Amino acid sequence: IAVTVPTMRVSLPFLPTLLCCSAASLLLLLRWRRRKGLWRKVKEARQRHDRGLAQMEKAALGFRKQHPSVDTVSILSLPLPELSRKLRDGSLPPEQVFYAYVGKALQVTRETNCITDYLQESETQLQQAARPGQPGLLYGVPVSIKDSINCQGYDSTIGFVSNINNPAAEDSVLVQVLKKQGAVPFVKTNVPQSLVSYDCENLIFGQTFNPLLYTRTPGGSSGGEGALIAAGGSILGFGTDLGGSLRLPAAFCGICALKPTGNRLRYLVAAVGPMAKDVESLALSMRALLCEDMFSLDSTVPPLPFKEEVYSSTQPLRIGYYETDFFTMPSPAMRRAVRETKQLLEDAGHTVGRYINPLCKDRDEGELDKSSAGLLLRLSKIPDWLKTLLSWITKPFPGGSISAPPTSSAFAPQESCHKFIAQWKKLNLDVMLCPMLGPALPVGYPGKLSVAVSYTILYNCLDFPAGVVPVTTVTTKDEEELKGYKGHFQDWWDRILAKGFRGSVGLPVAVQCVALPWQEELCLRLMREVEKLTQEKNRLL
Template structure:
């Protein structure tokens, strides 16, 4: 600080200002810099302290797993190869104990975490819970003894929900979320919490508190966001089942990037009570919790376990509709609507090829595929979704990030979130010649009144009716479409790519259940064709997309399956059909 004061004096003396003015200015500047310096140092100490505490907790778990018993080590490896339905059967039959299974996944999870940084904290009482389950004679619950990973923002009693922000390090949950309580009633063992992007407002997964999570398939690439830690852990084999939440694709995008299955139900089909959101009060674009797993049967088992009287009693806002297994198991051929790309023309070659491969495989299996034209998708995204999500002028996110060190990716988006309408118009006008996509988003009028918001909500209802009318006219049972326009992108140099979320976000707007299933991988030919990818009139945004996704050979590619509201079982059925016919 003394060097700074000397520097200020030298500058002010050269200015030949009166001594009293110089003294005052130096004093004011010194206080300001000291406060900033103190805040930054205090912030760093808190981050360091939390990570030391976190590292010790992880090391304690690792020590508890240490064994020289080769038979036990082999048993743990064998456990990791089981599917979730097979695992639950062996736990119910007594062939495996809850402790054995927990420790197998703890060991694997820590090994995966060491390479990609996906865990925020271990659940402190996980071992005690597994031991308690083993001590009882009654092995009840569809998920008896199954370890479950939980996204950072979902309540587990006594653990903090941070959103990747230091200010929430002591935001300890007073009780479990409803979804965690029901999982426990079904015998599950929550064992780790997983990483998210700061404020959850990104399709990557990084925050200054817990660091950056990497893709288990390629550590130079993103695992997606905001449920990126979940997808990375499951994709790396460190968890067999996870719970995330989804407001713009936060389950489906990471699942697609990491080569697993992810499912977003209709809002309120599962309880939302007890999770910390980045944007409370948001209207028009609806969020929901949902499961993430290696295969569709696992997702179905979790939905069966959650859609039970315990859920309906703990949260009366959830309609008492149990999982209708007869719909899922139906053998009647489906009439499937499909399209290869949205109006915005962002889908890269790997994604359009995945759609064609899946369409042909479903037709060969006896299903009828018909082209479906989604109504005005660009209007839905730019004129309804964006305006609803920014109806508060970005104040909620700004308040969340206030006093924090912003993650660089989030920091780059803050001006877009908070910019006044005048400056949005100016920037939009200047950008239009090089990026009509970004210019259109920038030119959207910021909602200034409740009346403005209501008008957008009216437009949303009109769009839903229009989409349903197109669905009815096509006479389809379910819909097949791209999971996302791109495979997992490189972290280095990748922009926010926020326009790409249309491919998932539109089904939050519509409130349709949607899930993703991996069907193929990026090929050398896909990568070569990317050189000719122009997207929308060779928009500069599309050049960013091309650069960020180039070289993704071998990365997983998924398709997205969609059904009408409250028809989760029909959506799962299409997902299972896709998984079956596309299994490599």
């Protein structure tokens, strides 16, 4: 005992250190193993993705060898309404259309990295697309689906590694109705992680690029859809819109999109809506989806069929408009897009008048505060309704929170909606013409410029239907005028936005069309009128 006791007295002080070191080593080991497991899942997902693309190539090449005389170029050039008519009357076999789009989608994703999954059962679904009796409005039409919308047997990762190998047990209501209408969902498309971004990149599938200029983002969060449709790899796609996630990719990629009233179609945290190259395709998709199948599968969707008489009306419209929200200064091209579209509408016999937004201080730009103190000042100037919505959006994510001021209440969006509608009614408006952020920003810029979604997120907060239509492209004159762009606050965000707008000659710029809740048909009507007048103008140039 005399020998061992001193030894114990010497070693005991080191015991806590040894235990701490052991615990730390164990934690590091567990963390390493967890990270290794996560990267293994990423590798598996990427391998599955590559196998899907290989299957697409095999399917497209196999069909081409068996049917060398099929003119895929002419098939891909058909607008959706004409394609749909040919499919339904039997003059165009659905197999030819399907494999034409499989081949084109494969080419597009190799250039832009926009597809996450190939829905292989779509090849057999072709034989089941026709319903007994009259075929559905979308019979034989290949459609693309955003990653976050459930398709049975496939992951809806939303860019999170934890969602890998967690396939959906059943199709979402949207996909079920599409299939009942004869459509053939054939691919899922890429999104930014969490969807709360208007870029399009995640750890699993990487960055998606804008097909019009690969250094630019296609927008987000429905960025994969925007890239695929703009490049011709899909004729009709579906995404969601939480703060502009349909409209921003459409504007950046030069296509059309409609964000309906939140619950007009099946609601998935964000409003679900269509994307396509033209307005009539959006209208056709809404006709198909607003059907008894949708209303019976989801009793929360109000049974409001598509109002054809509203969409097809030729009566002059009373249109409100504004050029800036006094928060994000529009680029020269954005402002010009609104002004030129306003003039076209007036020349066509519509009444267009300036709208004063009651939710924003309508100040003379020359009187705006020039002594910006950076981020804190910019955040302090965010309208209460926007703070409330951003706080709700970012709440689920660690570290993400923008607190609304003490005067804000849980009902701020509803109060804002009442104010907005009151002004709308006072002016006796039918619809609204608004700016749309553009042109497309460089890859990575959206992460630095979350505030620039102010033009779109307003109509998520108000829950108004809103769509975008491309109307012009950036000119050298726009680029020259951009040299004088300072923004409303002349802060860091304004400087970064000005830098992001540069070097954009030739890229598309859109306008936003808005209607009151549940008036999607009226919104689409304004979009159709803007599209028609823009096309007529371009033909004369």
